[in-house]
Amino acid sequence: MNKRVVLASRPIGAVTEGNFRIEEAPVPKPAEGEVLVRNLWLSLDPYMRGRMSDAKSYVKGVDIGEVMVGQTVAEVLESRHPKFGVGDTVLTQLGWQTYGVTREATKIDPSRAPPSYYLGIVGMPGLTAYFGLKELGQPKAGETVVVSAASGAVGSVVGQLAKLWGARAVGVAGGAEKCRYVKEQLGFDACIDYKSGALREELKAACPKGVDVYFDNVGGDILDTVLARMNLFGRVVVCGTISDYNSTDPYRVRNWRAILVNRLRVQGMIVFDWKDRYGEALKELGSLLAQGRLKYKESVVQGLENAPRGLMDLLAGKNFGKQLVKL
């Protein structure tokens, strides 16, 4: 049987277990041009909170009763598609279920990196970090780059790339343990614990020459605090507003005027705008990873039935590294 998690109801405020329903259904049969796959790994990502809503966003939300969306790493069990053979490892968009049929999959090479990495550092989050920082943030050597959710799948790559490209990297993360990891393992120059209650003072101390690039995954008060420290002609990459995702009343930004005063450039970042250039970025990320110049950490939840809890923890900042479900 195929086990799947469907959207049972739309969350109002925080996501709850009751917003999901676990169902069983027969394993589907592949039609001509399709493959049947077994999902091995499911990626959990902050964007999923948006898809649970019916508010207008950059992609349509999940309908009630539909399988939750998500990227998976899967194994081909049966192929009626000329490009795939039984046993191939592929990336799919089959979402929160154990089996599925699709005609759209991407073959990956499990000898180059562990399959789950294609959901992280050599996947969507790594690409988001790469293009957001390189093309929108455009850090120059010696500049200061601040990134929020610094221990997460995107943030951890942003800061490491900033360092590799000659900038000073300052992370913002929740809690002493994450901050220690960001500094000691990932090699950031500094990491600020936003739970310390002294964000403003610590940001000032960590960025004595101000902030040139802010890669923002969280929005909210952290965003406002960093906006107030931006340098002339600084860049803000708006990649996420996770602090708002569970809020019924969006945070209201008070330092808009900083954009004028410091002639900031603030831009929204969605990874699929860069899909024509994924190859270039994956080559670079893969090579840095192989050379041991990029560190990477995963946070794994066991079993599809625990995916809802995994997403809730991710949205609450309880994860540590790239959040995955092992199926």
Next chain:
Amino acid sequence: MNKRVVLASRPIGAVTEGNFRIEEAPVPKPAEGEVLVRNLWLSLDPYMRGRMSDAKSYVKGVDIGEVMVGQTVAEVLESRHPKFGVGDTVLTQLGWQTYGVTREATKIDPSRAPPSYYLGIVGMPGLTAYFGLKELGQPKAGETVVVSAASGAVGSVVGQLAKLWGARAVGVAGGAEKCRYVKEQLGFDACIDYKSGALREELKAACPKGVDVYFDNVGGDILDTVLARMNLFGRVVVCGTISDYNSTDPYRVRNWRAILVNRLRVQGMIVFDWKDRYGEALKELGSLLAQGRLKYKESVVQGLENAPRGLMDLLAGKNFGKQLVKL
């Protein structure tokens, strides 16, 4: 005697007459390398509200007891500077006073345009409109450009340039009379009266294909309303936040997330960042003006003693066209 207006106290909230003091002092003598001028026209601009404050901004504020800053058109009465002769008409930064000495002036040609125009359409406001729209807004033919404070010195030029460059121009202004002027005299495609109480609906009706470029002079609720109507990859030029200038509690922007969802590019605009290219823009603006392809309106207050009231009216949106004081 030299009559001058100095900053007597910093406004808290709205500017009042009491924030200014009118003084008399002897007419100064020019030193070697200086000219003595009589100011003929004083420009009043929204940025002056910022200079009355001691909050950090892109330029230091006016000190208490100092002459209020401002650009003037002046006549040279006495010259000890090799580049200027008696009778020359010049632009200066001498501020709110009837006479002054300076070594920094720019000669203007009163035969090419009326001298006061060098404070407006062929001066700082025209340059602001030109570079903000061309370099940051980057409208393409067929796109929709919205500009707030559309009947003002900057806004009126933004919309007319948008039309000349092949875009649809939609203004936002306060009151039916200004809106009629914007449509009928300036030739915008539409103008929305933000005082009508139906901004959102009227914006939607005036921009059936959404908004590609928003040139924002006002901030506040108008900004939020336009943000919600921006198209994918739209551009926001942050040129002013006049709705906030008299506020002790800055407006908080609720639609920040639109930047992410629609991958907007939001940039701050200060005209002097473009000073190396003023010549190019003035040539273009002067030529369009001479050909009658740019319309221009002035709002004139008589006498230096009425400058404070002129600024207060400007900040309250009571002016109609470029605000000047005739000295």
